[in-house]
Amino acid sequence: METRKLDCSGMNCPMPIVEMSKAARDMKSGDLLEVTATDLAFKLDVEAWARKTGHSLESFDQGEIQVACVRIK
Numbered sequence: 001m002e003t004r005k006l007d008c009s010g011m012n013c014p015m016p017i018v019e020m021s022k023a024a025r026d027m028k029s030g031d032l033l034e035v036t037a038t039d040l041a042f043k044l045d046v047e048a049w050a051r052k053t054g055h056s057l058e059s060f061d062q063g064e065i066q067v068a069c070v071r072i073k
Contacts, residue, residue, distance in 0.1 A: 001028075001032065002027065002028070005034045008035055008038075008039070009038045009065065011038075016035065021053075032069055032070070034070075035070070046070070054073045055070050055071060055073050057069075
């Protein structure tokens with residue numbers, strides 16, 4: 001399994017989700033996508049994206065810089 005890091009700091013909605021979708025297409029089942037973002041709506045967006053796509057949001061650290069870890073289905 002691979003872990004891919006994606007820095008979406010400074011991007012506004014919907015760009016972090018757009019970039020996550022692009023990255024996920026090139027990843028294998030079981031891989032982990034670790035995304036950093038500063039957009040205030042990122043938590044809600046990533047939760048909705050994970051539900052819609054079937055990927056698993058494994059952790060979310062909220063602060064000035066937010067970090068989401070998503071397991072690819």
